[in-house]
Amino acid sequence: MENGLAHEDSAFINFRRYARDPKEHGYRWVDIKRLRFSAESMDDGELHAALIGHEQFRNDYAGGGVLSDGTRHGPYWLRLIAPDLYKSISQERAVQILREWVDPLWDVPTELETDLQREVFARVDAADGIYYLGELGDEAMHDWGGVHDSFHEFVLIDRAAGQVTLLVAADD
Template sequence: MTQLVFDAQTFLNFRDYDFTEHGGHGYRWVDVKSFRIPQDTQDSELLTALIAHEQFRDDYAGGGVEPSGTRHGPYWLKHVTEHSYQLIGKAEALSRLRDWVDQHGPVPESLEADLASQVFAIVDSATSCYSLGDLGSKALHDWGGVHVDFHEYVAVDQERLLLRLVVAADD
């Protein structure tokens, strides 16, 4: 089985930025988990390895990673498979993220700069990008509806041998 090596995590909490002259933070945040990947590995194998990785067992609601957990974001882990992800163009992923960021109006320049370098650049440099689809209400775990917005992208960069899991949500 393909092995991913967890490398780093970046967390951008919109509440950490000064929104006094802007629309508001909306209790939003972006979490980026970075993994080193083996050379010449098919994207389908990488998605399967990501789902099997303990860092994927995160409910993104303050509990953090639970190595033997059964939740991923709003879903029961058992419902998330490699087929839950759709290949999406980088432009479409960037547009969706941009719409989510701008939904309450402009964001502070410092947040915009951090998003540009730590989120948008990751998606833009990917050799392929996947979006987690809506798995339906039957896949939601017992309190899975806590997020109003939950967006998840997997940015694969075969040239740099990196996979990044990008989750943009609110709480």
């Protein structure tokens, strides 16, 4: 168990797989990483710190995958991300952000909606705590951090399941 968290599994939803036309929403995706923790072991701030320190967090989400010695996280320098940058939000607000990002004007294919419901929205619904990483500003962006058009990051804490989920929804 690294930093009190054990990587359980991951899922990746690539919208291109579902699009009728690859140009239609073809560069949107959701990356889900689930990590196990001992339910009574840490408060939310400690869970955030453990997650930030975990190898699975070292991902630039630009095709390189998880890098054990990585210095980037999404569009940001890893060293500039701290637990207090994650703000608690309601389930309703999390769903609103995600639904607006999915694009309410797009007729979402049934198979994609089913996968999003199972992998994303059911986890948001089950979470005891939902935290959102807002914009960190240009000074936090790494040297090629502008590759993402949209970057939404959530930390979902489900104490009953002893699970923390890192959910990144982005397009590039």
